[in-house]
Amino acid sequence: MTTSRVLIIGATGRLGQNLVRASIESGRPTFALVRGSSFSNPEKSALLEEFTRAGVQLLKGSLEDVSSLVEAVGQVDAVICAVSSNQVEDQKLADQVKIIDAIKEAGNIKKFYPSEFGNDVDRTHAVEPAKSMFDLKVAIRRKTEEEGIPYTFVSSNCFAGYFLPTLAQLGATTIPREKVTIFGDGNNKAIFVKETDIGAYTIKTVDDPRTLNKIVYIRPPANIITFNELVALWEKKIGKSLEKTYLSEEEVLKLIAESPLPINVVLSINHSVFIKGDHTNFEIDPSASELYPDVKYTTVDEYLDQFV
Amino acid sequence: MTTSRVLIIGATGRLGQNLVRASIESGRPTFALVRGSSFSNPEKSALLEEFTRAGVQLLKGSLEDVSSLVEAVGQVDAVICAVSSNQVEDQKLADQVKIIDAIKEAGNIKKFYPSEFGNDVDRTHAVEPAKSMFDLKVAIRRKTEEEGIPYTFVSSNCFAGYFLPTLAQLGATTIPREKVTIFGDGNNKAIFVKETDIGAYTIKTVDDPRTLNKIVYIRPPANIITFNELVALWEKKIGKSLEKTYLSEEEVLKLIAESPLPINVVLSINHSVFIKGDHTNFEIDPSASELYPDVKYTTVDEYLDQFV
Numbered sequence: 370m371t372t373s374r375v376l377i378i379g380a381t382g383r384l385g386q387n388l389v390r391a392s393i394e395s396g397r398p399t400f401a402l403v404r405g406s407s408f409s410n411p412e413k414s415a416l417l418e419e420f421t422r423a424g425v426q427l428l429k430g431s432l433e434d435v436s437s438l439v440e441a442v443g444q445v446d447a448v449i450c451a452v453s454s455n456q457v458e459d460q461k462l463a464d465q466v467k468i469i470d471a472i473k474e475a476g477n478i479k480k481f482y483p484s485e486f487g488n489d490v491d492r493t494h495a496v497e498p499a500k501s502m503f504d505l506k507v508a509i510r511r512k513t514e515e516e517g518i519p520y521t522f523v524s525s526n527c528f529a530g531y532f533l534p535t536l537a538q539l540g541a542t543t544i545p546r547e548k549v550t551i552f553g554d555g556n557n558k559a560i561f562v563k564e565t566d567i568g569a570y571t572i573k574t575v576d577d578p579r580t581l582n583k584i585v586y587i588r589p590p591a592n593i594i595t596f597n598e599l600v601a602l603w604e605k606k607i608g609k610s611l612e613k614t615y616l617s618e619e620e621v622l623k624l625i626a627e628s629p630l631p632i633n634v635v636l637s638i639n640h641s642v643f644i645k646g647d648h649t650n651f652e653i654d655p656s657a658s659e660l661y662p663d664v665k666y667t668t669v670d671e672y673l674d675q676f677v
Numbered sequence: 678m679t680t681s682r683v684l685i686i687g688a689t690g691r692l693g694q695n696l697v698r699a700s701i702e703s704g705r706p707t708f709a710l711v712r713g714s715s716f717s718n719p720e721k722s723a724l725l726e727e728f729t730r731a732g733v734q735l736l737k738g739s740l741e742d743v744s745s746l747v748e749a750v751g752q753v754d755a756v757i758c759a760v761s762s763n764q765v766e767d768q769k770l771a772d773q774v775k776i777i778d779a780i781k782e783a784g785n786i787k788k789f790y791p792s793e794f795g796n797d798v799d800r801t802h803a804v805e806p807a808k809s810m811f812d813l814k815v816a817i818r819r820k821t822e823e824e825g826i827p828y829t830f831v832s833s834n835c836f837a838g839y840f841l842p843t844l845a846q847l848g849a850t851t852i853p854r855e856k857v858t859i860f861g862d863g864n865n866k867a868i869f870v871k872e873t874d875i876g877a878y879t880i881k882t883v884d885d886p887r888t889l890n891k892i893v894y895i896r897p898p899a900n901i902i903t904f905n906e907l908v909a910l911w912e913k914k915i916g917k918s919l920e921k922t923y924l925s926e927e928e929v930l931k932l933i934a935e936s937p938l939p940i941n942v943v944l945s946i947n948h949s950v951f952i953k954g955d956h957t958n959f960e961i962d963p964s965a966s967e968l969y970p971d972v973k974y975t976t977v978d979e980y981l982d983q984f985v
Contacts, residue, residue: 383850404985406982406985410982410983410985413983453851460855535939538938539847539848539939540847540848540939540942540943541939541942542691542761543761545939546768547768550937550938550939614937614938616937623935624935624936628932629858629922629924629932630856630922631846631847631849631853631858632847635847635848636848674718675718675719675720675721677712677714677718
């Protein structure tokens with residue numbers, strides 16, 4: 370069995386660090402592109418030390434330094450980009466185009482993972498500004514395909530670590546214990562995946578020919594739940610009923626139109642996920658859970674235990 | 678010199694864990710009230726192990742179990758409450774009243790710190806819903822005073838770890854690199870303090886008679902800055918100018934009125950801090966930085982380095 374050498378770009382980020390750890394655990398030679406300044410950064414240097422101890426090869430460089438990027442890409446078989454794309458920023462498009470250019474120049478890459486890890490951006494009903502943000506990812510998909518670069522697009526739906534600690538209550542720093550706001554009627558199924566599990570599933574796909582030039586969906590069966598089910602699960606854990614406020618689609622659209630950046634981005638993502646049901650309103654090929662039944666993912670039920 | 682025994686309630690939280698570490702580092706016998714369920718929680722148990730190794734005495738109990746609370750209070754000299762109060766929840770008031778009742782019953786406490794660690798709630802110009810949230814803290818202040826319980830109220834202004842990673846852009850998961858939304862004209866001075874420093878300053882006050890029955894303000898001189906200065910500092914670090922959108926007070930008030938919980942809470946706190954200037958629009962006695970010049974606090978400038 371092949372074990373590709375894996376380069377992770379954005380390795381110190383929320384998802385990136387989980388990709389690094391999963392790659393190392395899988396036994397793959399693992400590389401991380403790291404800015405020189407990160408080594409002298411007290412917050413990041415501890416993480417980089419952990420990586421080094423685990424056997425990660427740290428390559429000094431950045432997207433701004435094209436030669437460092439080409440050199441890094443030349444040393445590996447697979448490139449996973451995990452730079453954040455949560456804001457509507459043209460720079461994000463330019464950054465990933467640089468990676469595609471470097472992959473073309475290097476000519477050796479067997480698998481490219483653009484920064485996806487959310488909705489299937491070809492199948493959303495998002496309104497602005499989420500629409501434009503998703504369109505940036507669509508543009509990168511099309512460019513990857515056009516350039517003939519072998520790829521996997523990973524649709525991992527909601528990061529558990531971003532949504533669950535507050536039950537998707539934007540602005541909250543703790544989980545609600547009295548009141549909760551629900552987008553729409555709360556009856557569409559959404560999907561929440563712990564970042565460590567996204568890392569594990571993604572790395573499983575690296576050398577798997579079934580995933581070549583495919584979208585891989587991470588849909589752990591126990592984590593496909595409606596917002597109402599999510600709230601009910603939490604209520605059961607704390608033995609208490611929450612006061613629920615339902616926002617109609619009309620109210621949410623008005624709020625999105627009137628809110629500044631980046632509040633409107635999050636609201637419009639929530640609109641797509643919870644009101645339009647864009648995680649689950651289409652059929653898919655086997656999901657990652659079926660391809661890799663050996664991954665013991667964390668269920669939403671288990672995840673919520675830490676907040677009781 | 679006295680070194681009080683310190684009990685921390687909410688010890689596994691964002692601020693609580695920093696209070697625990699600061700108390701241990703100061704050489705004080707340190708106790709944490711911990712729910713039984715936390716020990717079997719994978720996220721919390723690692724932290725509790727760290728505490729145990731550091732010498733913290735973990736006391737099983739909770740605010741719901743009054744006898745456990747009275748017993749815990751009976752073993753110490755100072756009680757610091759660090760339970761979250763970021764949402765408008767009546768339960769938070771009831772919880773702290775239970776602590777006050779336990780302190781009265783135990784009769785031995787020399788210093789009580791209610792869960793403050795934000796604005797000086799007696800001096801804000803907040804609108805709803807922040808107003809009600811601050812009023813809960815005001816009610817606890819008055820009850821503490823009325824019961825004759827010796828206290829220090831710590832006004833630590835903005836948590837750096839909550840505001841700075843996104844430059845206070847609600848909903849963002851990364852720091853802005855292209856666009857930034859600014860509340861008001863961006864010219865009021867706000868104050869940002871790293872959570873470890875809030876822990877260090879707070880613990881310094883425990884046995885300091887100068888702080889008995891006083892409000893202690895944490896205002897590190899280098900961290901008293903306007904929003905415009907904050908953005909300029911960031912722009913200088915990344916060598917790039919951000920596109921700025923200024924929201925007038927009228928626009929912000931309208932948005933607060935129309936937004937659901939808890940978005941409206943955060944917006945109304947930001948209104949108080951950034952538009953009304955409630956961190957700095959009044960004179961104070963010596964701040965913690967003057968009382969304890971030996972605390973080497975992290976400046977906003979240093980804090981932002983990790984995001985470059």
